[in-house]
Amino acid sequence: xxxxxxxxxxxxxxxxxxxxxxxxxxxxxxxxxxxxxxxxxxxxxxxxxxxxxxxxxxxxxxxxxxxxxxxxxxxxxxxxxxxxxxxxxxxxxxxxxxxxxxxxxxxxxxxxxxxxxxxxxxxxxxxxxxxxxxxxxxxxxxxxxxxxxxxxxxxxxxxxxxxxxxxxxxxxxxxxxxxxxxxxxxxxxxxxxxxxxxxxxxxxxxxxxxxxxxxxxxxxxxxxxxxxxxxxxxxxxxxxxxxxxxxxxxxxxxxxxxxxxxxxxxxxxxxxxxxxxxxxxxxxxxxxxxxxxxxxxxxxxxxxxxxxxxx
Numbered sequence: 001x002x003x004x005x006x007x008x009x010x011x012x013x014x015x016x017x018x019x020x021x022x023x024x025x026x027x028x029x030x031x032x033x034x035x036x037x038x039x040x041x042x043x044x045x046x047x048x049x050x051x052x053x054x055x056x057x058x059x060x061x062x063x064x065x066x067x068x069x070x071x072x073x074x075x076x077x078x079x080x081x082x083x084x085x086x087x088x089x090x091x092x093x094x095x096x097x098x099x100x101x102x103x104x105x106x107x108x109x110x111x112x113x114x115x116x117x118x119x120x121x122x123x124x125x126x127x128x129x130x131x132x133x134x135x136x137x138x139x140x141x142x143x144x145x146x147x148x149x150x151x152x153x154x155x156x157x158x159x160x161x162x163x164x165x166x167x168x169x170x171x172x173x174x175x176x177x178x179x180x181x182x183x184x185x186x187x188x189x190x191x192x193x194x195x196x197x198x199x200x201x202x203x204x205x206x207x208x209x210x211x212x213x214x215x216x217x218x219x220x221x222x223x224x225x226x227x228x229x230x231x232x233x234x235x236x237x238x239x240x241x242x243x244x245x246x247x248x249x250x251x252x253x254x255x256x257x258x259x260x261x262x263x264x265x266x267x268x269x270x271x272x273x274x275x276x277x278x279x280x281x282x283x284x285x286x287x288x289x290x291x292x293x294x295x296x297x298x299x300x301x302x303x304x305x306x307x308x309x310x311x
Contacts, residue, residue, distance in 0.1 A: 005298055005302075008109065008265075008294060008295075008297060008298045011105070011109065011207060011265075011294050012291075012294055012295065014204055014207035014208055014211070015207050015208070015210050015211040015214070015290070015291055015294070016211060017208055017211060018207065018208035018209060018210060018211020018212045018214075018215070019211035019212070019214050019215045020211070021208070021211070021212070022211065022212040022215035023215050027212060031212060032209050032212035032213055035205055035208065035209045035212070036209050036272070036275040037275075038201075038205060039201075039202055039205050039206050039209065039272055039275075040169065040272055040275055040276050041169055042198055043198050043199065043201045043202035043205055043206075044169075044173075044202045044206070044272055045169040045172070045173035046173070046195045046196075046198035046199040046202065047107075047198070047199035047200075047202040047203070048134065048173040048174040048177065049173040049174065049176055049177040049180075049195065049199075050177065050195050050196060050199045051107070051130060051131075051174070051177065051199075052131075052134075052173070052174040052175075052176075052177025052178045052180075052181060053177035053178075053180045053181045053187070054177075054181070061128075062124065062125060062128050062254075064244075064248050064250045064254060065125050065128060065129075065250070065254050065257060065258060066128060066132065067243065067248065068240055068243040068244040068248060068250060068254075068258045069125075069128075069129050069132060069240060069258050069261055069262060070132045070135070071239075071243055072236050072237075072239040072240035072243055072258075072262055073102040073103075073104070073132065073133070073136055073236065073262070074102070074136070074139075075239055076098075076101050076102040076231055076232070076235055076236045076239065077098040077099060077101065077102040077136055077139070077140075078098065079098075079231075079235075080094075080097050080098040080100075080101040080102070080228065080231050081094045081095055081097060081098030081143070082094070083097075084097035084098065090147070091143055091144075091146065091147035092143070092144045092147040092148070092277065092280040092281065093280070093281065093282065094143075095140045095143040095144050095147070096140065096144075096270060096273070096274055096280075096281045096282070096285075096286060097224075097228055097285075098140065099136060099137065099140040099269070099270045099273070100228050100232070100266050100270045100285075100286050100289045100290075101228045101231040101232050101235075101236070101266075101289075102133075102136055102231075102232070102236060103133050103136055103137065103266055103267050103269050103270050104129065104133055104232075104236075104261055104262065104264040104265075104266070104267060105264045105265050105266065105267035105268070105294075106126055106129045106130040106132075106133055106261055106264060106267065107130050107203070107267070109264055109265070109297075110126045110129055110130065110260070110261050110264050111123065111126040111127070111130075113126075113260055113264070113301065114126040114257055114260055114261065117256065117260060117305060118253060118256055118257060118260075121253055122253075122257055122260075125254065125257035125258070125261065126257070126261065129257075129261045131174075133267065133269065134174050134269075137171075137269050137270075137273060138171050140270075140273065141168060141171060141273065144273075144277055144280060147280070148280070168276065202268075203268060206268035206271065206272055207268060209271075209275075210268065210271055210287045210290055210291070213271075213283055213284055213287040214284075214287050214288065214291060222288070224285060225285055225288035225289050225292055226292065228266075228285075228289045229266075229289055229292040229293045229296060232265065232266055232289070232293050233263060233265070233293055233296050233297060233300045234300070236262045236263070237259055237262045237263040237300075237304070239262075240258045240259060240262035241255075241258070241259060243258075244258045244259070259304055260301065260304070260305075263297065263300050263301050263304060264297060264301070265290065265293030265294040265296065265297040266286075266289050266290050266293045266294075267290075268290065270286050270289075270290075271283060271286045271287060271290060274286050
């Protein structure tokens with residue numbers, strides 16, 4: 001459990017720092033808004049571009065793993081979204097619920113955990129999983145845009161959705177990175193260093209911003225946050241195991257990777273997307289889900305690794 005705690009602790013500590021800084025007035029009431037703008041328009045796009053530009057098709061193409069991890073995330077996403085949509089008839093809010101229940105923190109926690117548990121062989125599935133969660137982010141964005149334009153005619157909806165997607169920095173950046181990677185061109189080194197600096201700021205700033213949000217009083221029900229958190233920490237790993245073992249019979253290393261990555265807590269992606277669509281999402285709910293799943297993953301991942309070592 002100790003090395004799982006060592007990976008989880010920085011995430012929890014940064015959220016706590018944001019909470020304390022907001023509670024003591026060290027960061028003002030506008031800090032969260034401005035910090036989010038920085039992440040959405042500069043830091044996170046740089047991180048997404050940097051990751052995609054350094055990825056190759058060969059490193060991402062792991063068919064069995066992609067099917068197990070990707071399908072488990074998609075199933076949880078759709079099930080959670082449909083339940084939330086049935087309850088409140090709001091497609092945008094339901095999309096955020098589905099994304100929060102399926103978006104694993106693969107970059108900030110998945111890569112170090114997989115390397116610790118599986119050695120250097122764990123790097124490839126963690127990178128592949130990071131790209132898969134970007135696809136879930138894009139899927140949620142499509143549903144949100146459809147909700148925004150629901151009053152339009154079909155052809156107008158399609159056009160406005162496409163136009164909105166191409167104006168979303170969280171989707172444009174990874175696509176641009178993949179195109180750059182495929183081109184084989186090398187980024188001018190000082191410019192690359194600038195991108196790296198911005199990318200490094202994305203996750204810490206997002207986590208501090210979550211702490212600032214948790215400090216503010218919200219009307220979000222704890223029950224809803226717990227429901228989404230249970231779907232993330234229990235339902236998704238269970239579905240992933242069913243697909244990876246009884247159905248696909250994947251090699252043990254890949255099963256371990258699927259289980260670790262699917263059991264990760266919710267990453268900051270849904271929270272950042274909620275800030276982009278501020279009037280369509282309950283950022284307080286997503287912030288609570290990130291916190292609950294981060295703390296809960298300390299136990300769930302540790303139990304899995306303990307059980308796996310015994311087996």
